Amino acid sequence: MDLALEILTWVLLAGGTFFSLTAAVGVLRFPDFYSRIHPAGKNDTLGVLLFAAAMLVECARFDYSWLVVGRVLLMVLFMQMASPIAAHAITQAAWVSGLRPWKKGEPTR
Amino acid sequence: MSAAPPANRLCIRGESALLRHLMLFVVLLGFWAVLSGQLDWTDTHQRYLMICGVASCALATWVARRVGFLNDEGPVGRILVGALTYLPWLTWQVVTSNWDVAKRVWSRDPGLDPLVFTTKYEIKSDLGAAIFANSITLTPGTITIAIDTEKKEMLVHAIHPGGQEVKAMHDRVARMEGGK
Numbered sequence: 001m002d003l004a005l006e007i008l009t010w011v012l013l014a015g016g017t018f019f020s021l022t023a024a025v026g027v028l029r030f031p032d033f034y035s036r037i038h039p040a041g042k043n044d045t046l047g048v049l050l051f052a053a054a055m056l057v058e059c060a061r062f063d064y065s066w067l068v069v070g071r072v073l074l075m076v077l078f079m080q081m082a083s084p085i086a087a088h089a090i091t092q093a094a095w096v097s098g099l100r101p102w103k104k105g106e107p108t109r
Numbered sequence: 110m111s112a113a114p115p116a117n118r119l120c121i122r123g124e125s126a127l128l129r130h131l132m133l134f135v136v137l138l139g140f141w142a143v144l145s146g147q148l149d150w151t152d153t154h155q156r157y158l159m160i161c162g163v164a165s166c167a168l169a170t171w172v173a174r175r176v177g178f179l180n181d182e183g184p185v186g187r188i189l190v191g192a193l194t195y196l197p198w199l200t201w202q203v204v205t206s207n208w209d210v211a212k213r214v215w216s217r218d219p220g221l222d223p224l225v226f227t228t229k230y231e232i233k234s235d236l237g238a239a240i241f242a243n244s245i246t247l248t249p250g251t252i253t254i255a256i257d258t259e260k261k262e263m264l265v266h267a268i269h270p271g272g273q274e275v276k277a278m279h280d281r282v283a284r285m286e287g288g289k
Contacts, residue, residue: 019207026214034266035223037252039210045247046207049200070143084246088253091266095254101223101266 005061009054016050023047032102033094041087045080052076129179130170132186137166188236191285198281199244206248213268222269225254227262230279237286244278251275 026039055072141162147155213219242253255264
């Protein structure tokens, strides 16, 4: 049982790492500012969710109190609220300052 | 969708000002309890901390009332209840769309065809509109660039035309706040 939980933790951690890495690669590969914000600002939301799930499994494994569980959940909640707001603020700043999105077929910048 | 401001700012759609502030107080108490964790009433020092916690929650609620923090928020309690079914659905949306973006990132041809479009919304409260805008941004593939609360429009950037389907999300948020 303990082994199963440990394996589950590692699977979740690996999944979180995969999506975070994907976000980083996406930032490098996508053509312009606006499309880069997509992986940068939010593809890691799923990464964070998976990391938090791994932590919850560890909490269950080592019998942490409900307070620790509550803090992990709060952390997830705040990161999920903060990341879209940050992404929105950055894109709006770019839009207001006059940057126009890349269209298919244009040369990449 | 009515653009007119509510007649009585202290009582919007059945939730009284008292109830809202009570809810804020309870949420603050819960937040404090989780972060503090020192909840042993028999211990003199922890008892002192708990009294201070309750006092600061009360102070924060009082300040929130003074600055009119909760006046125009929309049906908060109703939205909180609705969020219980909305959040799992949204999480699933996040998972599927993350997978979609991940496939694009790792494929030889990401198949990007970005476009900017406006979408009308018929959500009444500011809180509901904020939840909708954040939900659009949270699901990869679309980002809310700007909101026009006068015209009730959102400017959205999508990395491919399939991202234009935000209707389902809009309807869920509208239902959550008890709209049409």
